[in-house]
Amino acid sequence: MSIITKIIIRIIYLIIFLVVSNYVYKVYFFEKDIQQYSDIINLVRKVPDNADIVYLGESSNTTVRGDDKDKRAISTIIADNFPKLKIYDITKPASHADVYKVLISHIPKTNKLKTLIVTLNLRSFNAQWIYSDLETAIQKSLVLLRPYPPLINRFMLSFKAYDIKTKKERERQFKHKWKHDKYNLPFKFDFDNLKDWEGYVWHKGVLNPDGTKNFELKNLTCHYIKAYAFQIDTLKSPRIKDFDQIVEIAKKRNWKLVFNLMAENTQRAKELLGNDILYFLEYNRKLLIDYYQRKGVTVVDNLNSVENEQFIDQDWTTEHYAEKGRQTIATNVTDTLMKILNPKK
Amino acid sequence: MLFNTIDFLIFFPIVIFCYFLTPNKYRWILLLAASYYFYMSWKIEYIFLIIFSTLIDYYSGLKMAKLPNKKDRKPYLIISLVTNLGLLFAFKYFNFASESITSIFSNFGISFEPPLMKALLPVGISFYTFQTLSYSIDVYLGKQQAEKHLGYFALYVSFFPQLVAGPIERFSRLTPQLKEKHYFSYNNLVNGLRLILYGLFIKMVIADNISAIVDKIYLTPQDYSSIDILIGIFLYSFQIYSDFYGYSLIAIGSALIMGIKLMNNFKTPYLARNISEFWQRWHISLSTWFRDYLYYPLGGNRVKIYRWALNIFIVFVISGIWHGANTTFIIWGTLFGLFYLLEKLFNSIFKIKQIDSHFSFKHILLSLKTFILISLIWVFFRSQSFAEALNIFSYIFDTSRDIKSSLNINIITVIFLILFIISDIAMYNSRFDKSISKLNSIYRWALYSILIFAIIAFAGVDNFAFIYFQF
Numbered sequence: 006m007s008i009i010t011k012i013i014i015r016i017i018y019l020i021i022f023l024v025v026s027n028y029v030y031k032v033y034f035f036e037k038d039i040q041q042y043s044d045i046i047n048l049v050r051k052v053p054d055n056a057d058i059v060y061l062g063e064s065s066n067t068t069v070r071g072d073d074k075d076k077r078a079i080s081t082i083i084a085d086n087f088p089k090l091k092i093y094d095i096t097k098p099a100s101h102a103d104v105y106k107v108l109i110s111h112i113p114k115t116n117k118l119k120t121l122i123v124t125l126n127l128r129s130f131n132a133q134w135i136y137s138d139l140e141t142a143i144q145k146s147l148v149l150l151r152p153y154p155p156l157i158n159r160f161m162l163s164f165k166a167y168d169i170k171t172k173k174e175r176e177r178q179f180k181h182k183w184k185h186d187k188y189n190l191p192f193k194f195d196f197d198n199l200k201d202w203e204g205y206v207w208h209k210g211v212l213n214p215d216g217t218k219n220f221e222l223k224n225l226t227c228h229y230i231k232a233y234a235f236q237i238d239t240l241k242s243p244r245i246k247d248f249d250q251i252v253e254i255a256k257k258r259n260w261k262l263v264f265n266l267m268a269e270n271t272q273r274a275k276e277l278l279g280n281d282i283l284y285f286l287e288y289n290r291k292l293l294i295d296y297y298q299r300k301g302v303t304v305v306d307n308l309n310s311v312e313n314e315q316f317i318d319q320d321w322t323t324e325h326y327a328e329k330g331r332q333t334i335a336t337n338v339t340d341t342l343m344k345i346l347n348p349k350k
Numbered sequence: 351m352l353f354n355t356i357d358f359l360i361f362f363p364i365v366i367f368c369y370f371l372t373p374n375k376y377r378w379i380l381l382l383a384a385s386y387y388f389y390m391s392w393k394i395e396y397i398f399l400i401i402f403s404t405l406i407d408y409y410s411g412l413k414m415a416k417l418p419n420k421k422d423r424k425p426y427l428i429i430s431l432v433t434n435l436g437l438l439f440a441f442k443y444f445n446f447a448s449e450s451i452t453s454i455f456s457n458f459g460i461s462f463e464p465p466l467m468k469a470l471l472p473v474g475i476s477f478y479t480f481q482t483l484s485y486s487i488d489v490y491l492g493k494q495q496a497e498k499h500l501g502y503f504a505l506y507v508s509f510f511p512q513l514v515a516g517p518i519e520r521f522s523r524l525t526p527q528l529k530e531k532h533y534f535s536y537n538n539l540v541n542g543l544r545l546i547l548y549g550l551f552i553k554m555v556i557a558d559n560i561s562a563i564v565d566k567i568y569l570t571p572q573d574y575s576s577i578d579i580l581i582g583i584f585l586y587s588f589q590i591y592s593d594f595y596g597y598s599l600i601a602i603g604s605a606l607i608m609g610i611k612l613m614n615n616f617k618t619p620y621l622a623r624n625i626s627e628f629w630q631r632w633h634i635s636l637s638t639w640f641r642d643y644l645y646y647p648l649g650g651n652r653v654k655i656y657r658w659a660l661n662i663f664i665v666f667v668i669s670g671i672w673h674g675a676n677t678t679f680i681i682w683g684t685l686f687g688l689f690y691l692l693e694k695l696f697n698s699i700f701k702i703k704q705i706d707s708h709f710s711f712k713h714i715l716l717s718l719k720t721f722i723l724i725s726l727i728w729v730f731f732r733s734q735s736f737a738e739a740l741n742i743f744s745y746i747f748d749t750s751r752d753i754k755s756s757l758n759i760n761i762i763t764v765i766f767l768i769l770f771i772i773s774d775i776a777m778y779n780s781r782f783d784k785s786i787s788k789l790n791s792i793y794r795w796a797l798y799s800i801l802i803f804a805i806i807a808f809a810g811v812d813n814f815a816f817i818y819f820q821f
Binding site for chain 1: 352354470795799803807811
């Protein structure tokens with residue numbers, strides 16, 4: 006037997022082997038692996054085929070304050086406002102556009118879904134979130150959900166074909182962004198980048214009214230800088246790319262798409278850092294709204310709509326709202342949906 | 351870049367393809383660039399350490415080669431030893447020394463805290479340090495001519511298949527092979543791929559699945575029954591074996607495809623009949639290094655018996671320290687030394703002769719005894735602290751606890767572990783590539799298929815770093 010014949014026989018065998026292996030894996034082992042490594046898919050599976058609206062969110066949707074009388078999630082309040090519509094939520098804490106993108110791509114073609122509401126969290130565009138150390142686990146949970154044959158997906162999981170980085174490496178990534186993403190501002194500002202600004206505040210410190218140093222307040226102020234003092238670059242931001250892909254999927258599936266820009270604690274931000282930080286928040290808000298409206302997406306602008314008192318976490322930046330805050334956001338979304346669903350009124 | 355990642359699956363074929371396309375004269379450039387790239391994939395900065403170590407040993411070697419007597423060569427040997435061991439100490443043992451000093455002072459009520467080093471331990475530093483040290487010592491002793499070509503010397507230090515976890519090769523064995531012209535060989539390709547395949551299988555399917563079980567037991571032993579903990583202890587023996595053996599096979603297989611034969615690092619160690627035999631079969635490149643560069647210079651067995659016992663003890667304790675800066679490793683080495691000497695003493699008192707007949711009832715019994723003993727010693731190796739190791743032992747013997755077995759071992763892992771043990775026994779004193787070549791092609795391909803399918807479908811995905819990379 007010539008070497009060419011030998012090689013051809015081996016290639017044919019390999020193809021048959023891969024096809025059979027894929028079948029065996031899919032039938033006998035895939036589901037078990039899905040439940041072990043990618044059980045996030047169950048959130049999509051629970052959405053019935055006759056859903057009218059799906060609300061995609063993270064912890065902002067469901068987090069409540071202990072003394073809330075109305076403990077309904079934002080999506081539940083919206084659903085209650087439309088009793089005739091079947092509205093379901095897919096809520097995954099600490100998730101972001103990359104996760105949403107994978108999840109919505111798994112909504113079956115048979116599903117009659119008409120409208121998709123996606124949480125647009127401005128804070129999720131900051132470098133520390135994009136390069137969070139949670140990312141390795143999140144990316145790992147998405148490998149088996151990629152649009153390839155199950156065996157290929159398992160191969161990629163086995164050989165770690167996803168973004169694996171240690172906490173230190175992620176830290177290096179976002180610190181690099183803090184230093185090298187230069188500000189491009191229409192006014193004179195003392196700092197070139199986030200690192201300089203945060204470093205200045207950190208070294209200068211924050212004082213109490215009596216002149217003593219307030220470490221907690223300094224920490225919080227620095228955290229606000231890290232969370233909001235950036236400018237989104239629509240050409241480079243990986244988050245923008247993920248949201249763009251969501252827009253593409255929605256177009257292909259003929260879904261009406263609503264981005265729900267979540268409220269941030271702008272009152273507290275102003276108290277801590279004045280109008281400088283508000284500039285960044287406003288800049289990014291406007292950029293996101295303009296950018297996605299141009300792409301035909303309806304954007305609900307909640308950025309300034311929740312008061313400081315309604316933010317559950319007073320010592321950190323989160324989008325966790327007490328009942329009034331959730332109600333306000335749900336009302337804003339409801340109003341927008343009314344316009345979309347009943348355009349003539 | 352780990353062997354069990356997609357990065358290596360892409361990197362390695364590219365290197366091989368370029369290797370056979372490159373004229374022999376320039377292959378060292380390709381391999382050196384590939385090796386440095388491979389190492390830099392962990393942390394770019396650490397390449398400077400290797401380069402520094404390479405340059406020191408290269409120039410020390412050249413200087414020593416020019417001097418006719420040992421006395422004149424000695425300062426250059428000292429430069430090499432101080433540099434290499436200094437780096438090793440700085441990165442690996444400095445913090446341990448600092449913390450130990452702090453602890454000693456605090457026992458006397460004195461608060462003294464020497465500074466701690468914040469830098470991460472460079473991957474494989476113990477391996478390449480020992481490799482370069484062997485070169486310097488050999489040149490000093492006049493056993494080895496100094497290498498004049500800096501490129502080949504740098505490649506000897508950093509050859510990527512064995513850079514981060516061995517086998518620790520001698521200059522006289524590896525460098526001539528790096529210089530030799532290797533043509534593409536179908537046999538080398540097939541045998542190399544067989545070793546890589548089997549290495550990946552035992553690492554990814556056996557070690558990585560077992561580690562998930564072992565980690566849980568060591569994390570919260572109080573939640574597990576005595577039997578569970580015992581199972582965990584024995585499973586760890588298989589985990590570390592399949593982890594390190596798997597790595598070694600992939601390293602040997604990768605080099606073999608390029609026509610370079612690395613030394614075998616394992617020979618069915620758990621079939622050893624005593625501790626002495628175990629160390630002839632486990633991490634062979636390290637034990638022979640210690641034999642040649644520590645045990646023999648100390649006098650070996652050509653000294654009085656108490657001195658010989660001390661020599662043995664020193665070698666094992668230093669072997670423990672080589673593994674890491676932790677009392678657990680020192681205890682691990684000490685215990686091996688102790689049991690080694692006790693076995694020798696026992697054999698000489700009762701005049702027990704070595705059994706030559708393989709797989710006799712006695713052989714099996716002795717192997718089992720040795721395996722149990724080694725497994726118990728591994729507890730110190732696996733534990734983060736001495737207290738943790740004692741905790742593990744105390745939970746085994748604590749009869750007051752009323753905890754039912756809660757181990758959840760996947761049946762597929764059990765099946766593959768049993769198959770691994772059987773194949774290890776079947777390959778006694780042989781290697782996978784040689785053993786499998788004796789099979790009929792249908793069986794062989796069936797086995798390949800099973801291994802490939804198992805690697806893809808059943809690889810453990812939670813803990814995948816190689817244990818020995820931390821050393």
